[in-house]
Amino acid sequence: MNRTGPDPLKAALIQHRCHYDAARNLERACQSIRQAAAQGTRLVLLQELFLTPYFCQSEEPRWFDLAEPIPGPTTDRLGRLAAELELVIVAPLFERRAAGLYHNSAAVLDADGRLAGVYRKMHIPDDPGFYEKFYFTPGDGDFRPIATRAGRLGVLICWDQWFPEAARLMALAGAEILLYPTAIGWDASEDRQERQRQFEAWMTVQRGHAIANALPLLCCNRCGHEAGPHGPHGQGLHFWGSSFACGPQGELLAQAPADEEQVLLVELDLARTETVRRIWPFFRDRRPEAYADLLKRWRAGAGDGSR
Secondary structure, three states: OOOOOOOOEEEEEEEOOOOOOHHHHHHHHHHHHHHHHOOOOOEEEEOOOOOOOOHHHOOOHHHHHHOEOOOOHHHHHHHHHHHHHOOEEEEEEEEEEEOOEEEEEEEEEOOOOOEEEEEEOOOOOEEOOEEHHHOOOOOOOOOOOEEEOOEEEEEOOHHHHHOHHHHHHHHHOOOOEEEEEEOOEEEOOOOHHHHHHHHHHHHHHHHHHHHHHOOOEEEEEOEEEEOOOOOOOOOOEEEEOOOEEEOOOOOEEEEOOOOOOEEEEEEEOOOHHHHHHHHOOOOOOOOHHHOHHHHOOOOOOOOOOOO
16 A cells, blocks of 8 residues: 555554453453544554563463464454454454464454454563563564555564664565554663663664654553562562654654553654655665675674684
């Protein structure tokens, strides 16, 4: 789909707190989607693992019971809602693909209710409080956008946002928007300065992806405190919310507060990508023939004593 007309695309980012009751989380999301649709929204982005608390703070096999298949009950429900409201929904879920095979995934429901595609998170972290490698198998697809009535969506998930290669490959494959559902927050033991550095890095790297690829970008993060065993006193994680949208020059278009739930609405002018790429022709000036070393884990001689 090539949107070159004058009408902007109205999008919504649903920033919520999450509870242990999946049915409650789903109902809240559906209510927010209806609220967004009433204001003309054509694309809705939900936050990472929107049905559940962020269970990856610890390694416990019981949490695998939270996973469900795609397609499955949640995508069926959201598909019916997408068709009723004639909008596209990006729904990040804990996917059970087979016995012992689970993914951190995002299902994309098109405006006619069909499952347009599934993106499975490719980069999986394993850090204190974010023990995702215990639960999630890396995606085995590639970085290709999903075609919908709202455009070609370059869907990536949370930890993917730190890797410029992922955003670039989505752009090279024709993505019209970059979308990052996330679940990121602070460890209670971190001081104020470290928290500010982390937050600013998170904002900066994503706005950089928008600039480098001349694409609008949507990032939807959860908010609120979620208890867990991590931290010196088991104080859990405080998710910093601040969901945002930026344009193809990294300009901030809309941003949610840090500690409040919000249906964040934004208008995206997808035609601006063509305009920006004409004055900042990064794709014209790329030198792919010189980038072969990007296919290596580490470049020989790069400070590791090898020759």
